[in-house]
Every structure is written in structure tokens, then in C-alpha cells.
Amino acid sequence: MYSRTNGDQTFTFDTSGGLLNASLVMMDNETDSHWSIITDEAIYGPAKGQRLEQVPGSIKTTFGDWKARHPKTWVLSVDGREHEEKSPYDSYFASDNGFRNTVAKDKRLADKESIFSFHYQGSAYAAPFKTFQKGGRAHTLVDGRQLFLYREKADSSYRSTVAFLAPEGAAFEGKKGKWRMTKGGETLATFDVSARSFGDAVAPFQGFDTFWYIWSLNNEGATILGK
Amino acid sequence: MIRSHHVFCLAAVAGVWGAGGALAQEATVPDPIPVEGFIQLMPRGAIAALVDPDFVPAANAKIPDDAWVLGFAHGGKAYAYDLNLLNAHEVVNHEAGGAPIAAVW
Numbered sequence A: 001m002y003s004r005t006n007g008d009q010t011f012t013f014d015t016s017g018g019l020l021n022a023s024l025v026m027m028d029n030e031t032d033s034h035w036s037i038i039t040d041e042a043i044y045g046p047a048k049g050q051r052l053e054q055v056p057g058s059i060k061t062t063f064g065d066w067k068a069r070h071p072k073t074w075v076l077s078v079d080g081r082e083h084e085e086k087s088p089y090d091s092y093f094a095s096d097n098g099f100r101n102t103v104a105k106d107k108r109l110a111d112k113e114s115i116f117s118f119h120y121q122g123s124a125y126a127a128p129f130k131t132f133q134k135g136g137r138a139h140t141l142v143d144g145r146q147l148f149l150y151r152e153k154a155d156s157s158y159r160s161t162v163a164f165l166a167p168e169g170a171a172f173e174g175k176k177g178k179w180r181m182t183k184g185g186e187t188l189a190t191f192d193v194s195a196r197s198f199g200d201a202v203a204p205f206q207g208f209d210t211f212w213y214i215w216s217l218n219n220e221g222a223t224i225l226g227k
Numbered sequence B: 001m002i003r004s005h006h007v008f009c010l011a012a013v014a015g016v017w018g019a020g021g022a023l024a025q026e027a028t029v030p031d032p033i034p035v036e037g038f039i040q041l042m043p044r045g046a047i048a049a050l051v052d053p054d055f056v057p058a059a060n061a062k063i064p065d066d067a068w069v070l071g072f073a074h075g076g077k078a079y080a081y082d083l084n085l086l087n088a089h090e091v092v093n094h095e096a097g098g099a100p101i102a103a104v105w
Helices: A063-069 A090-094 A212-218 B014-026 B083-089
Strands: A013-020 A023-028 A034-036 A041-044 A058-062 A074-077 A114-120 A123-128 A137-140 A146-150 A162-165 A171-175 A178-183 A186-190 A208-211 B038-040 B054-057 B068-074 B077-082 B091-096 B099-104
Touching: A013 A034, A013 B091, A023 B099, A058 A063, A063 B068, A063 B077, A114 A212, A123 A212, A137 A171, A146 A171, A146 A178, A208 A212, B068 B083, B068 B099, B077 B083, B077 B091, B083 B091
Parallel strands: A074 B077
Antiparallel strands: A013 A023, A013 B038, A023 A034, A034 A041, A058 B068, A074 B054, A114 A123, A114 A208, A137 A146, A146 A162, A171 A178, A178 A186, B068 B077, B091 B099
16 A cells, blocks of 8 residues: 655556566556556656655455454445456466566575565565464564564465564564563563454554565565575 | 555466456557566556545445455545455555555555
């Protein structure tokens, strides 16, 4: 989810009809610049180099789950329809091949390895699902802060990984599948598995789920967590 | 909660973009921009982004509980975008909780 404002300018985005290393490229109607959503920046045109600001607060989940959390939610409606039954993604998800047989140059992981990916302090990171989808996992990042990742093996590919960055000085501790966030030996919050949340104690950390070939082609030398 | 646009799918639009391949043969596909790794598959706007689309209250929405959605809560308001509808349009431009946003995934 992106803010469409950058400085004094508000953009309206169109599809460009092109891809950058197999990821979506938009064009804005105001300057006709190309914007890559995997690098968050304009890659060509008058706005080249400008960055898009991500807006936190989004998640992929089922409508039933979302509605339970947000009973007053508004639902996108297109030509009187709020749901499309057919998904064009199923065969792609099931295949070992990248889009149009695109392959990763970096062979540390398989092309279609599912990963949680993010940028932190200017560096790119990738955490394979298989390293944290069984009970969650905490990683210590470059500045000593801890990142907690959680998903379940049975989760659909469509369900978002949840991630939390501990406040400075705090840490995540897991015992028998139960996680808590602590500071100085004191429990600040416990992880609610059903809500996949530490409540209001820590806001979700922004990253996204993707495949290795897409992430590595757009982020050379990404650090792999949890190998 | 993560930045959901999530790029599992960015590329993934195999069906949509596959269809676009056929479409692209009928319409004029512009030359690709000179950026390494960029390919131009179809004309700009061949997949129609949405601008200020309609939203209906959950109680009036015809969508099953097990449908996958991109959920977004911002500025005291919540929005759900059916992923298959989002696939078909790629980008949704609208104002959420007073903020101009682009929903993509």
C-alpha cells in the first residue's frame, strides 16, 4: 500500500504494461514516469529517483477474518461485484518456474523459494518461509534489534507473514511455541497466535512475501536469514 | 500485517499477463524503456487500473468469508479488496481515511 503523495504532488497510477525483473511497474498520469513497486522508486522519467512511501496497516487474509476484526469495513466493488471467483495465480503458484521462465542469477535459494523480504537500514533481507513457519523465529539484525517472523506451514500462500521489530533493548523469547517480548527480564507482551499479534505493544513491521527469483533480481546480494 | 501488495504476485499475474500477451499482439506495444531488467509486454493501461472505485459496506458485499482479500486499515477506516478483483486491475487509486493511496499487490 503506497501513499500517492510525494511532496506537493499527488499521483494517479496506471499500469505500464511492463515488468521490472518480473515485478509490477506502474506509470503516473501526471509526469508519465515509471515506478517499480519492488524498489519503491521511479526508475524512468521526470520523477526518476523519487521514492514512494509505504503506508502500514495492510494484510492479506480471508474476508471472514478481516470482517471479524473490522466489522465496519468497506469492500471494493467493481461493476457491482465485490468478488471474482477465478484466480489467474493458481498455476503460477503451483509451478517451479518463474514468470515467463525468468530465473534468479543468485542461486543461493531456488527460484520459487517463498520468502519474507524487507529492507532495513539500507540493506535487503530474505527469510525463507521454511525457516520460520513452524512456530515462529526471532532474528537479530545488524543494529542488534530483533525481528520476529511468524507464519504456519498450513497457511495459504495468500496469507501474509506477520513480522514485528522489537523496540530498542527488547527481545523476543520463545518456549514451546509460545512467544513473548521482554525487556530487562520483564514481559512486555505475549504473542497471540490466533490474532497473530502482540496487541498494541508493537506495531507490525513492513515487509512482503515474494519469491526468491523476484527479490534477488531486484536486490543483488540480499542477506538470507535463517539458513 | 505487512506491506501486502505483495509481490508474490507482482510478477505472478501469469494469467492476466498471459492474456495481455495476446492483447499486445493486437495493439501497439511501445518500445521498452532503457532500464536493465525491464520488459514491455503490452500497451500502457491494457490492464485497467481503478481510479476512485466504489466501496460498499460489508453487510452489503457479495463476497464469501473464505475469499482472500487485501485488508487495509488507516485513518479510522477499513477497506477490503478481493485479491482476484485486484489481480484484474493491478492498481486501485483512491482515498483511504482521507489519504490518497494506491493499493497494489
